[in-house]
Amino acid sequence: MIRRLAIIGVGLIGGSLALALRRAGYCGEVIGCGRGVANLDEAVRLGIIDRYETDPAQAVQGADFVVLAVPLGAMQDTFAVIRDVLAADAVVTDVGSAKGSVVAAARAACGEVPPWFVPGHPIAGTERSGATAAFAELFQGRRVILTPTATTADDARRRVRAAWEVAGAVVEEMPVEHHDEVLAATSHLPHMLAFTLVESLSRMSDSDEIFRYAAGGFRDFTRIASSDPVMWRDIALANRDALLTVTQRYRRDLDELMDAIARGDGQALLRLFQDAKAARDRFCH
Amino acid sequence: MIRRLAIIGVGLIGGSLALALRRAGYCGEVIGCGRGVANLDEAVRLGIIDRYETDPAQAVQGADFVVLAVPLGAMQDTFAVIRDVLAADAVVTDVGSAKGSVVAAARAACGEVPPWFVPGHPIAGTERSGATAAFAELFQGRRVILTPTATTADDARRRVRAAWEVAGAVVEEMPVEHHDEVLAATSHLPHMLAFTLVESLSRMSDSDEIFRYAAGGFRDFTRIASSDPVMWRDIALANRDALLTVTQRYRRDLDELMDAIARGDGQALLRLFQDAKAARDRFCH
The missing domain is CATH 1.10.3660.10 (6-phosphogluconate dehydrogenase C-terminal like domain)
Incomplete structure (x- = not known):
């Protein structure tokens, strides 16, 4: 179970994961975060998130499960902003389509790949984007690839895997490269x-x-x-x-x-x- | 109206055109022709054609409307086989995806591009093939391009256009090249x-x-x-x-x-x- 879910980037992927976890009754409060306030307002209206912050450092406060669904180019800055304010029990995963660069971003921002970070990638999507494109069934039967590194904590990996399985996905693991x-x-x-x-x-x-x-x-x-x-x-x-x-x-x-x-x-x-x-x-x- | 329709090559395109014209009550008897007897038997069973011949010279006997829906590589031989046995009032069209080669095939087989031939191409299809893939609605609202040459008879062009319009298509004309x-x-x-x-x-x-x-x-x-x-x-x-x-x-x-x-x-x-x-x-x- 997730106590508080923080979705950094409430688009097709982040929004659909929030909807799937909510519908399964798997999470409590859902906090959205992004730069576009119109999109975040729409996400609240659609019941994807309960409320939002525009600063990731605020959004992750007290969250035990954090999903980074921002463009790959924004990963490093996001790690830098959240690393010191995460809750003690927080696990962080991402949904980026390339994993080597996200692992490098985490390493650059945190000195090493943090134990609480589980790189991930759902093989799902449509050509549409934004919160309005999100739907709870997007991951049903679709593959999610996790690429844990040598420093990834087993507990973090298990919790990320469990969440994706609740969302209906088939979870697999493979090396980053x-x-x-x-x-x-x-x-x-x-x-x-x-x-x-x-x-x-x-x-x-x-x-x-x-x-x-x-x-x-x-x-x-x-x-x-x-x-x-x-x-x-x-x-x-x-x-x-x-x-x-x-x-x-x-x-x-x-x-x-x-x-x-x-x-x-x-x-x-x-x-x-x-x-x-x-x-x-x-x-x- | 078409008295007797001959479809040379009863696949997705030829079969669908036959179905569309039949359903509109626009043609009398429909004769199929092809090399694969199993496919032709299936076409009879599906009500696409009334009967079939395996020799194009037999199939076009008495037909006033002939559709060449064979692979482009078979066009020249087909023209050569049918040119002397066509009914006096027959019009012939084709559905090939490249028109220059069909015009060249007609010219090679007949000496010139015959007045009774109207090169055509329906912009429609699926990745499926064979008579079982045919369906009457395939051409609804789709474009059909006719590429008449200088020697094409106006009457032939009008009759081919009319048939495609009955099948639901939007007919346009443009030069071959x-x-x-x-x-x-x-x-x-x-x-x-x-x-x-x-x-x-x-x-x-x-x-x-x-x-x-x-x-x-x-x-x-x-x-x-x-x-x-x-x-x-x-x-x-x-x-x-x-x-x-x-x-x-x-x-x-x-x-x-x-x-x-x-x-x-x-x-x-x-x-x-x-x-x-x-x-x-x-x-x-």
Whole structure:
């Protein structure tokens, strides 16, 4: 059970976790924190939080469970502000899409990765953002990856795992670096490709007409390009090395495809498309 | 009204058009044609066609409206087989995703682009294929592009337009080359990117685990990679020039993004993501 829950950043992820824990009767008071007062007012109106503070140091007062759901670029400052005012029994987790940078931020702000901090990442989301996008069912059956470090306290890890399970998630653990490689491939790279496709088409001289003929496949394909630009800037910078590695690989494979098209190699194209279809049908049914 | 409709290739597109025209009471007998007898039997069972032939020359006998819904690579042979056995009042259209190659196929098989042929392309589809994927509502409110040539008869163009409108589509006309450029950007390139992404990830040593963590965004993004490999091989080859041009552009834009990530240029990334989000939100609401 959580006595007082502090959600730093009441957006899609933070807001949905608060709703899920509330609905399960798993937490007492819920304190929100953020920079946008309009969003926080909306979060109160929607019953996501009971009240809010705009200063994280105030928001975490007396909280035994703190969720950092701020952009990756704001993590270090947030650690610096809260580290000395946390309750003695407080556990802190985050929801950042890249874990190496959050661990580095915690280390930079606290000298070492604090025992009360459990890095985490729910593999869930939509392209929408803000408190109005939050819903209690977001994590039902979805994976949450925790990446505890050598200094993470067992008790903290257990409490964070328990909360996510109450929210309906399937919790797994893996090393920080491995998380960042897997997510670079399955999430960060696809977002880069989708942003680039929309940008590339919008730069064409007849872009208005081009978008007019975009059908359902295009909409599905580019949905993730409607995601929050600040969040994705931070992710691209935070997971730079793993993202560049996987993107370079992708670029080589795209070159291979272009070469096959250029030389009219129908056999190579068919083999490639068949392999891709088989892989997708196997994994995404 | 159509007296006898011949659908050469009873898949998602051809089958759906037959269903839509039947449901509207716009056609009499419907003859299917294809190489896969199991698919044709299924099409009869589903009420998509009344009967079938496996030879296109037989299938078009007495038909006043013929739809070529075969892979692009089969167009020229089909024109060659049917051109001398068509009914005197027959009009022929096709549904190929690249129009330059179909016009070239018609010209190669018939000496010139015949007056009875109206090149066409419905901007609709799903990643599924075969007669079982067909449904009458597929074209409701969707665009169909006709690309008549200088030799196309006005009467033929009018009859093809009328049939698509009965099926619920919004019919537009544009030059062949322009169609192929627009579709390269909005459909063919996204398919190449999605096939390449799935292929690229499946080549990684830990691909099983990687796919396990693929979330909703990845599923949406790669849905089109489950499309028919033979069809897409043919499209890539048929629209080679326009596709290579737009893919080279995309590749340059991807390099620009990678450079921004590599040098840690948050401003450039933010601007790019903001532009892309704004463009997508504007066009795909």
